[in-house]
Amino acid sequence: MERCPSCRGEKVVPIEVVTSQGIGYGLRPQGCGTSRAGFAPREPFASCLSCGLVWSHLDPAVLRAYIDEHGLELARQHIEELDGGPFRDLPDTDVGHWIGAAISEIDALVRAGSSAAVRRYRELRGVTWDQAIRETRDWSGLTRGEKLELFGWVPKKKPALDDFDAPFP
């Protein structure tokens, strides 16, 4: 017998998702564009009569592959952050941690659709409202490299040939 994964309640009922077209649905991770069809869960939804939790299961490989293929920058960077943490590509220093945490915070606000993102960006960067609005306008589409650069971090470039002493006179 299936139990509620939250409260362990035993009163569980199947749930159908109803859309304007009738019964049936596709699930689409947030940040993958709005025109794309989603995919079906691996099993129907269920709900708990005691606490109201609704659940189902996706194939995690399908979920990951969908975001890899269709996700905008923000959605794909979220996966990278979940896998590697907010400091994944930054040095293990105070500055590295500060930048990683700052970008992570703005990312989370933008994912949540919060209007606080611009204000918080302005506070963190110490810039004018105009600049904050301009630089956060397309936050969902910015690459990780572009965000790091906004916070003053330019990853070390691979040394150019010019940087080496010529092997021959």
Ligand SMILES: [Zn+2]
């Ligand atoms: Zn429950």
